[in-house]
Structures are given as C-alpha cells and as structure tokens.
Amino acid sequence: MAKTIPISLDAMGGDHGAEVVIPGAEIALVRHPDIRFQIFGNEKVVRPILDRYPRLKAASSLIHCDVAIAMDTKPSQALRQGRWRSSMWRSIEAVKTGEASVAVSAGNTGALMAMSKFCLRTMANIERPAIAAIWPTSRGESIVLDVGATIGADAQQLIDFAILGGAMARALFGIEKPTVGLLNIGVEEVKGLEEVRTAGRLLRETPLRSLSYSGFVEGDDLGKGTVDVVVTEGFAGNIALKTAEGTAKQIGGYLRSAMSRTLMSRIGYLFAKSAFDRLREKMDPRKVNGGVFLGLNGIVIKSHGGTDAEGFAAAIDLAYDMVRNELTHKIAQDLVHYHRGRYAAAAPVLEGDL
Amino acid sequence: MAKTIPISLDAMGGDHGAEVVIPGAEIALVRHPDIRFQIFGNEKVVRPILDRYPRLKAASSLIHCDVAIAMDTKPSQALRQGRWRSSMWRSIEAVKTGEASVAVSAGNTGALMAMSKFCLRTMANIERPAIAAIWPTSRGESIVLDVGATIGADAQQLIDFAILGGAMARALFGIEKPTVGLLNIGVEEVKGLEEVRTAGRLLRETPLRSLSYSGFVEGDDLGKGTVDVVVTEGFAGNIALKTAEGTAKQIGGYLRSAMSRTLMSRIGYLFAKSAFDRLREKMDPRKVNGGVFLGLNGIVIKSHGGTDAEGFAAAIDLAYDMVRNELTHKIAQDLVHYHRGRYAAAAPVLEGDL
Structure with a gap:
C-alpha cells in the first residue's frame, strides 16, 4: 500500500469554521482515501460535527485548541493571541514537526501568513514568501x-x-x-x-x-x-x-439578467441548460480554491474564507497534489541548481552590466 | 444655433488608419451634427475615402501631412520623426492653437502621450498626466x-x-x-x-x-x-x-463554445438570441473605446488601435462629451479650489503628522 498523506487542518478558520472544514475533509477523503487528517480546533465545536462522518473520524485525529483566530484579527494581534495554542498555529506547527506534510486553513490571510512565516521561516536563499x-x-x-x-x-x-x-x-x-x-x-x-x-x-x-x-x-x-x-x-x-x-462575477450577473428577461430567453435557457451548467x-x-504559500520550510494552503465544503475540499485536493508530487523537494532541487549555476556564472555576469 | 465643436483627428493612426477614422467620423457626425472636423493625414490616402462621405466632407477640413507615425514607433523616435509635421503631432497642435477643442487618435499610446506632453505641457500644479x-x-x-x-x-x-x-x-x-x-x-x-x-x-x-x-x-x-x-x-x-x-474575452469564449456544443444548446441559443445580443x-x-489624457493643457483622446469605425466613433463621442461638458474648465476650477484650500489649511496640516 502507498504511503498515507498526513494533512493538518485548521478547523476554526473561515466564515463557517468546522461546519465547512469537516464536511470538506470528508469529500476530499472520498477522493483520496490515503489522506490522514490532523484536525485542530475546539473539541466542543468540532467533535459533534466529526461524529457525523464515521469514515473521516476513523482517518483523523482531533487535537483540542483553546484559541481560534477570528477573521478580522490583525496579523500582529493573531501572533500575540494565537501563537503556540491556536488551531491556526498548531496546524502550521504540525508541518514544522513533520506530523503533517501540508496545512490547510480558511482563516484570514494576513494572520495565516504571519504565523506561517514565524513558525516555518523562509527557505535558505529565499527572502520573501509568495502566495x-x-x-x-x-x-x-x-x-x-x-x-x-x-x-x-x-x-x-x-x-x-x-x-x-x-x-x-x-x-x-x-x-x-x-x-x-x-x-x-x-x-x-x-x-x-x-x-x-x-x-x-x-x-x-x-x-x-x-x-x-x-x-x-x-x-x-x-x-x-x-x-x-x-x-x-x-x-x-x-x-x-x-x-x-x-x-x-460582473459578466455572470449580466448573463443571468439577460437570460431571465424575456419568455423567449427563458425558454432558450431551458434548452441550453446543460451548456449553462457547463459554463x-x-x-x-x-x-x-486555494492559495499556496511558497518559499517557506513547509507548505501551507489558504482556502477562501467564504467557501463551502466543496470549495474547501478543492483546497485539500490541491494540498494533496502538492505533497504527492513532492513540491517541497522540487523547489529545493531547483534552488540548489539555480544557486550552483549562479556561482558558476558569477564571473561573466559580473563583467556584464549588472 | 449652438456653437460648433471643433475636433481634430489623426487620420493615419491605428491599425487601419483612414479606412476606420473617416467612416468613424461620419458615424459620429450623424449623432452630433454640430461637430466640425480638422482631419490631419496624407491627402492621397485620405481624400479618396473622404470623398465617399459628402456630409462629412462638408463638415471637415483636410490638412495634408507628410509623416505618419507607425504603430510600433517608439516615443522618442516618434518625436524625432514626427514633431511639427506628422498627422499625430498636428492634430494635437490644433488643440494647442485652439483650432480644435480636443484631438482624437488611434495611434500608438506611447508616441501619442509623448507628443501630447511635449506639445501641450502639463497643467500648472500637475506633475504628471494620467490616462x-x-x-x-x-x-x-x-x-x-x-x-x-x-x-x-x-x-x-x-x-x-x-x-x-x-x-x-x-x-x-x-x-x-x-x-x-x-x-x-x-x-x-x-x-x-x-x-x-x-x-x-x-x-x-x-x-x-x-x-x-x-x-x-x-x-x-x-x-x-x-x-x-x-x-x-x-x-x-x-x-x-x-x-x-x-x-x-475568456468568458466570452467559454460562452460561445458552450452554446455551440450540442443541438439543444444551439436551439437554446436561437431562442435566447436577443438576450445574447443584449449581452x-x-x-x-x-x-x-477611448482613453482620456488628463492633466495636460488640452484634451487628447486615445482610441484603441485595432477598433473599427463604430469604435472610433465612440471615441469621438467621448471627445465631444468632454468638450460639451467643459471638462477642461471643470478641471481648472477644481484645481484652483484645491490649491486655495491647501494654502488655507496649510497651518493646521503642518502641525499635524505630515
């Protein structure tokens, strides 16, 4: 059997928290049965939701965290309140300790990036992370x-x-x-x-x-x-x-209002419904869904805060792909080659117009 | 009778030059019969096209220019080759001399901005023009x-x-x-x-x-x-x-391909055709169509280079509206008020955290 993929989840992030994170994890697990989840969040909130998904429950460990970072918390504030003990921090920390290969959170971008930088640090030779x-x-x-x-x-x-x-x-x-x-x-x-x-x-x-x-x-x-x-x-x-x-969004709005305007267009819409569904x-x-934090010693995926379970599952899918395809290893490899090449090329470059 | 609106046109600009500019001017003239055009361009090229539009011809003067600025000419090159004598320069110059109230060109943006700055100069208290x-x-x-x-x-x-x-x-x-x-x-x-x-x-x-x-x-x-x-x-x-x-464009492409994919969607398209036309x-x-150069002593409108007569007419419409509604006057007024206010407010602002 292939190795399992350990993924840590911040169950308290996003506009809907565990109500979206847990069902989202279930959807992703069905697609990728080799995921093992570490779910960080308030046990009282998360446990009852997790109990509804026996399959997910069997593939997960739930780790209680007292603190949840609110969506409007400023990065500096988030670090003060949530370092070491928030669900956001601990999901990132699991990547640092190697217990997880990637972390996924729908929490606020600024706080998540601040914590990720603080916890994971940027890779050697990389000054700034990117999303x-x-x-x-x-x-x-x-x-x-x-x-x-x-x-x-x-x-x-x-x-x-x-x-x-x-x-x-x-x-x-x-x-x-x-x-x-x-x-x-x-x-x-x-x-x-x-x-x-x-x-x-x-x-x-x-x-x-x-x-x-x-x-x-x-x-x-x-x-x-x-x-x-x-x-x-x-x-x-x-x-x-x-x-x-x-x-x-704007064009989607135009299209909806154009299609609902006359009887003929509404009939046309019905005929072309499968085409519209496709669109x-x-x-x-x-x-x-999913912004990938790159350049840190570990991968963190930021899901849209307002997404639903399907969207959160897509962010987990992305996290899964990044691990399965050895993103971290590939980055490290490419950086080594680049910097080796730079030293080799240093002399002629310095003679140029640098 | 209301005052006429004098508009200068660079007939040689854009991917299609006079073939688009002249029919475009005709369309705009029908909508705004009080426009008088000054058309700058190579007489040999422009005259035969203008002859096809007697109404436009009657409302225009054609001024011959030897030089036309190509779409790939760099700004510095355009200034060297085309100052004083290109159709682009002279259409702008007509605004400077007051013969025209606004200039319209579909020529290349960099060259048009460089010439506009050189010819019209920025307004007092304005450091940089904007599009x-x-x-x-x-x-x-x-x-x-x-x-x-x-x-x-x-x-x-x-x-x-x-x-x-x-x-x-x-x-x-x-x-x-x-x-x-x-x-x-x-x-x-x-x-x-x-x-x-x-x-x-x-x-x-x-x-x-x-x-x-x-x-x-x-x-x-x-x-x-x-x-x-x-x-x-x-x-x-x-x-x-x-x-x-x-x-x-991307979504338009999606929509077209979705609508033409199945018989049902093609039928739906026919029913909803008026809705699609509206969209x-x-x-x-x-x-x-039309980028407005602001902050210069005179208004220049840049039309898309690849547009057709209908699009060029829209750029002229915009030019017309800008003059009719006294844009230059309004800008001057607002600037005076702003700078007067600044002097008045200078003391308390200086005490603040400026």
Missing part, C-alpha cells in the same frame, strides 16, 4: 504569484518567485520545463518597472534549467494562458486576481 | 486612472489624479460630487502601498469640495462600480484594465 494562485485560462490553468503576500519585489525576489512558481507548475501540471513570464505593462514609453526589466534581463542572460523564460506578459495574457507561470510582485498580482474575480462549472471559483 | 479609462460596471460606468501613462505615483500625484478623475466624472456622468476610491490591496498585514496610505490620509484630513473620498477599494470593486472614480498609479491600473479585458452589446469593448 501562488491557480488561474483558470482559455488553455487550462496557469500559476500566478505573488498575489498578495508582500508589496513590491526586487529583481532577485522576482527570480525567486519564478523558481518557486516553476517548481509548483512541475508538481501540479507535470510539465518538465514550464514557461514563465514576467507581468509588465506594454506602454513603450515606460517599458515597465525597473525591477521587472532587470529580472527579465537576468533570466535571459542566465537561463535556468528548471524553467523556460518567455519574456514579459501583460494583463490580458493571464486569461489567455500565454505562459504556465506568471510572476509579479504582490500589489499588482493581488489587484489582477481580484479584478479578474470581479469581472467574472457555470467552468467559472466556479470553488474549483480553483 | 483615464471608462470602466463598465454592474451599476453603470466608472472612471479609472491612471491606466498606464506612467509607472508609480507619490501621494500628491494620486491626489492630483483624484481631482482630474473627479472633474471628468462631473463632466461625463453629471454627478455633482463624485465618489473617489484609492485602489489598494486588502491584506491586513501589509495594508497597501505607503503612498496610497498617505494619499488616503490626506484626502480624509482635508476633504475636497469637488469630490467625496470613499477610502480604499480593491480589484473586485472595479466591476461592482463601488465608486465613481478609482485612482491608482499606472502600473497596477494598466494591469487591472488588461486583466479585465482578458477575462471578459454582446453590453460587453462590446467598442462602446467604451
């Missing part, structure tokens, strides 16, 4: 990072993000050498941020073994799926992500 | 700026953009005191760019007569239409704009 999102495209899916872990990134940090995202694309899409683009703006006059230009030059001059650098991409390339991995600093990345989500499934934000 | 886009929202339309004139903006420049965008909202939407939001990211830990935070504090502390400051907005507020004017620096603004355009019209990018 990677899976972006549905016309061609399939891409990875976009950073979508909001930090604001701003220098050229070296952008290259780090490229390596992290590249490893994730190898793990998630099974692509040997994923294509990577740097998000930029195309107005000739300005030619983009200095840091983006420098990162582009470095990636061109010193090609990486683990990825294929494709140059700059623009905002509309995100939906096209022009590259497997889009790299950006977190401010623009977060705005792009939320703008796309907002636009999708709805395609646009379902729950399907791509 | 304002009209953003279709679930509630109607908003104005978003800057969408790519320059990268980065300090707090004062963001406030300038707020004033420029506010004046445009008054001119375009007829709103007495438009609501203005600063585009930011919501991750608590980081709380957004320093400059955005400072601009927000200043707008809160010293309320402007011409606008109502609503605080920070996020990427998904763009499609919702949470505020009338969204202010951002040009890098994030350009990425947001192109991401939204890309997402709309298509709602999502038609030609309808909101």
Whole structure:
C-alpha cells in the first residue's frame, strides 16, 4: 500500500469554521482515501460535527485548541493571541514537526501568513514568501504569484518567485520545463518597472534549467494562458486576481439578467441548460480554491474564507497534489541548481552590466 | 444655433488608419451634427475615402501631412520623426492653437502621450498626466486612472489624479460630487502601498469640495462600480484594465463554445438570441473605446488601435462629451479650489503628522 498523506487542518478558520472544514475533509477523503487528517480546533465545536462522518473520524485525529483566530484579527494581534495554542498555529506547527506534510486553513490571510512565516521561516536563499494562485485560462490553468503576500519585489525576489512558481507548475501540471513570464505593462514609453526589466534581463542572460523564460506578459495574457507561470510582485498580482474575480462575477450577473428577461430567453435557457451548467462549472471559483504559500520550510494552503465544503475540499485536493508530487523537494532541487549555476556564472555576469 | 465643436483627428493612426477614422467620423457626425472636423493625414490616402462621405466632407477640413507615425514607433523616435509635421503631432497642435477643442487618435499610446506632453505641457500644479479609462460596471460606468501613462505615483500625484478623475466624472456622468476610491490591496498585514496610505490620509484630513473620498477599494470593486472614480498609479491600473479585458474575452469564449456544443444548446441559443445580443452589446469593448489624457493643457483622446469605425466613433463621442461638458474648465476650477484650500489649511496640516 502507498504511503498515507498526513494533512493538518485548521478547523476554526473561515466564515463557517468546522461546519465547512469537516464536511470538506470528508469529500476530499472520498477522493483520496490515503489522506490522514490532523484536525485542530475546539473539541466542543468540532467533535459533534466529526461524529457525523464515521469514515473521516476513523482517518483523523482531533487535537483540542483553546484559541481560534477570528477573521478580522490583525496579523500582529493573531501572533500575540494565537501563537503556540491556536488551531491556526498548531496546524502550521504540525508541518514544522513533520506530523503533517501540508496545512490547510480558511482563516484570514494576513494572520495565516504571519504565523506561517514565524513558525516555518523562509527557505535558505529565499527572502520573501509568495502566495501562488491557480488561474483558470482559455488553455487550462496557469500559476500566478505573488498575489498578495508582500508589496513590491526586487529583481532577485522576482527570480525567486519564478523558481518557486516553476517548481509548483512541475508538481501540479507535470510539465518538465514550464514557461514563465514576467507581468509588465506594454506602454513603450515606460517599458515597465525597473525591477521587472532587470529580472527579465537576468533570466535571459542566465537561463535556468528548471524553467523556460518567455519574456514579459501583460494583463490580458493571464486569461489567455500565454505562459504556465506568471510572476509579479504582490500589489499588482493581488489587484489582477481580484479584478479578474470581479469581472467574472460582473459578466455572470449580466448573463443571468439577460437570460431571465424575456419568455423567449427563458425558454432558450431551458434548452441550453446543460451548456449553462457547463459554463457555470467552468467559472466556479470553488474549483480553483486555494492559495499556496511558497518559499517557506513547509507548505501551507489558504482556502477562501467564504467557501463551502466543496470549495474547501478543492483546497485539500490541491494540498494533496502538492505533497504527492513532492513540491517541497522540487523547489529545493531547483534552488540548489539555480544557486550552483549562479556561482558558476558569477564571473561573466559580473563583467556584464549588472 | 449652438456653437460648433471643433475636433481634430489623426487620420493615419491605428491599425487601419483612414479606412476606420473617416467612416468613424461620419458615424459620429450623424449623432452630433454640430461637430466640425480638422482631419490631419496624407491627402492621397485620405481624400479618396473622404470623398465617399459628402456630409462629412462638408463638415471637415483636410490638412495634408507628410509623416505618419507607425504603430510600433517608439516615443522618442516618434518625436524625432514626427514633431511639427506628422498627422499625430498636428492634430494635437490644433488643440494647442485652439483650432480644435480636443484631438482624437488611434495611434500608438506611447508616441501619442509623448507628443501630447511635449506639445501641450502639463497643467500648472500637475506633475504628471494620467490616462483615464471608462470602466463598465454592474451599476453603470466608472472612471479609472491612471491606466498606464506612467509607472508609480507619490501621494500628491494620486491626489492630483483624484481631482482630474473627479472633474471628468462631473463632466461625463453629471454627478455633482463624485465618489473617489484609492485602489489598494486588502491584506491586513501589509495594508497597501505607503503612498496610497498617505494619499488616503490626506484626502480624509482635508476633504475636497469637488469630490467625496470613499477610502480604499480593491480589484473586485472595479466591476461592482463601488465608486465613481478609482485612482491608482499606472502600473497596477494598466494591469487591472488588461486583466479585465482578458477575462471578459475568456468568458466570452467559454460562452460561445458552450452554446455551440450540442443541438439543444444551439436551439437554446436561437431562442435566447436577443438576450445574447443584449449581452454582446453590453460587453462590446467598442462602446467604451477611448482613453482620456488628463492633466495636460488640452484634451487628447486615445482610441484603441485595432477598433473599427463604430469604435472610433465612440471615441469621438467621448471627445465631444468632454468638450460639451467643459471638462477642461471643470478641471481648472477644481484645481484652483484645491490649491486655495491647501494654502488655507496649510497651518493646521503642518502641525499635524505630515
């Protein structure tokens, strides 16, 4: 029998806490019977819900935690209140101790990132973690990072993000050498941020073994799926992500109101119902639920706070895939190769226009 | 009879040049018979096309220009080749001399902005021009700026953009005191760019007569239409704009493929055709064609380069509205009030935490 995959869950995170986390875990367990869960949360709240799912209960251990981090808690506050003892902290800590291979929480992003950084620390040679999102495209899916872990990134940090995202694309899409683009703006006059230009030059001059650098991409390339991995600093990345989500909702609203407007359109809707169902499934934000924290000594997955059990299960599926496909190992490998290559290339690069 | 509105056109700009510009002008003229056009371009190319539209011909003067700026010309190159004598330059110059009240070009953005800055110069007290886009929202339309004139903006420049965008909202939407939001990211830990935070504090502390400051907005507020004017620096603004355009195209593609997939869905499509037509019209990018260059001594409208006659006509409509509703006057007024207010408020502000 294959090795089991140990996953830790913060049962108290998200708008609905254990009411979503536990049923979500059940759904994921049916799809991946080799998961073993460590569930962190208030026993009084979680136990009665867990009792409803005997299969899940058999595959899980429930660890009681006194403290739950509220959705509006500020990161510094969360660290003060919740370090060592909150369900959020302990689910992350399980990754540090090796009891879990990945942690999943629907808790608030700022608190989760602050705790993850504090507990797991950034990897050697990585200055800043990033949040990677899976972006549905016309061609399939891409990875976009950073979508909001930090604001701003220098050229070296952008290259780090490229390596992290590249490893994730190898793990998630099974692509040997994923294509990577740097998000930029195309107005000739300005030619983009200095840091983006420098990162582009470095990636061109010193090609990486683990990825294929494709140059700059623009905002509309995100939906096209022009590259497997889009790299950006977190401010623009977060705005792009939320703008796309907002636009999708907006068009969904247009479509609904257009279809319900006349008798003819309502009849048309009935005929084309399967097509609309397909479209709805395609646009379902729950399907791509899960931001992956990369660059730390361990993987943490952030689920949307407002998602339902199906959405939370998708975040667990993502966590499962990341472990099964050895994301951490791939990242470590790629980083070693990159830094080895950097030392080898150091002399000619220093002679260049660095 | 009301005063005529003189509009200058760069007939050589865009992917299709005069073949789109001239029919576009005809469409706009039918809607606004009080426009008088000054058309700048190569006479040999433009004259035969103009001859096909007797009504337009009667309302226009054609001014021959030897030089046309190609779509891939770099800004510096465009200035070298095209200053004083290109159709792009001369259409802008007509605004400077007062022969036209506004210029419209589908030429390349970088070149058009470089020439506009060089020819018209920025307004007193305005350091940087901005490009304002009209953003279709679930509630109607908003104005978003800057969408790519320059990268980065300090707090004062963001406030300038707020004033420029506010004046445009008054001119375009007829709103007495438009609501203005600063585009930011919501991750608590980081709380957004320093400059955005400072601009927000200043707008809160010293309320402007011409606008109502609503605080920070996020990427998904763009499609919702949470505020009338969204202010951002040009890098994030350009990425947001192109991401939204890309997402709309992507979903349009999903919808088309879903509707054509089965016989039932094709029948459904026929029944609901009027609803789909409505949706298509709602999502038609030609309808909101036109980036408005703000902050210069004169207004220049940039049409999409790849648009058709209908789209170019929409850019002229926008130009017409901007003049009819006295955008330049409104901006000047708001700036005077702002700076007067600043002097008055200078003492207490200096005692504060500036």
